[in-house]
Amino acid sequence: MKLFVSRALPDSVMEAAAEHFEVTCRETTQPMDLDECRAALAEADVILPTLGDAFGADAFPGEIRARGLANFGVGYNHIDVGAARAAGLVVTNTPGAVTDATADIALTLILMTARRAGEGERVVRSGRWGGWHPTQMLGLHVTGKTVGIVGMGRIGQAIAHRCRAGFGMEVVFYNRSDKRIDGARQLGSVSEVCAAADVVVMAVAATPETRHLIDADALSAMRPHAILVNIARGDVIDEGALIDALRDRRIAGAGLDVYENEPVVPDTLMTLENAVLLPHLGTAALEVREAMGRMALDNAIAIAEGRTPPNPV
The missing domain is CATH 3.40.50.720 (NAD(P)-binding Rossmann-like Domain)
Structure with missing residues (x-):
């Protein structure tokens, strides 16, 4: 054969x-x-x-x-x-x-984006770091915050477990079918999750129905200090709308392992300091x-x- x-x-x-x-x-x-x-x-x-x-x-x-x-x-x-x-x-x-490895990358992106780790590494490598001071590169403290997970399959549940057990985070989620998850609360829409969460994580399958599930309206529901993480597929987020939200500082940051037209990454996205960009390392x-x-x-x-x-x- x-x-x-x-x-x-x-x-x-x-x-x-x-x-x-x-x-x-x-x-x-x-x-x-x-x-x-x-x-x-x-x-x-x-x-x-x-x-x-x-x-x-x-x-x-x-x-x-x-x-x-x-x-x-x-x-x-x-x-x-x-x-x-x-x-x-x-x-x-x-x-x-793939479940655990992909969930691990989600946590990597959450921490890198919240704590501005990518930006900080670029500062050090460029020779521009002038030393520690009390207000240097202040980011989002993850412990005790609310994570909103869009898509509560195997990977979504693994992310929820890590966030809850490791960082004491409250977990809310959107799933197209009703699901009972210990320690997590299901909400009725993606926009409700975006409005409630400090960290929004995309963990849905890529289907025609989930294309641009995160669009301009969903992004507008997020709070200015919130961050968005995507370890699903690139086209579940409207990349142009995300770039606009990041550039205008309507959300604090985004951590991406996947892209809408992968491997093409828009030049504008690559110039944004509040974007953490990985080369699809989910199961690597x-x-x-x-x-x-x-x-x-x-x-x-x-x-x-x-x-x-x-x-x-």
């Missing part, structure tokens, strides 16, 4: 894949374009895609040999799941393996990426063998 791997995974995963499949792996680290996706669908039995690969609806008309897409990652907004299913393919993802730890790869490979093997995979979407 032929496995097509979009981009190279950790060595241990690639070695395990070679024990089960005839493996073809692209040499580039860039996403697959439409022509590459169509060719892989025609030539491979199983495809292991990942973030940004162009498996939209227009990838599936034509010759298809593949039985399924074993996605590497929990997010799969680069795949038109309905079109894939209509073409007879199974689609899977890698939930669970070797053992996490190995666990994701093993999960994706288990899904791929099940698809190849005609079994129900462990993690269908």
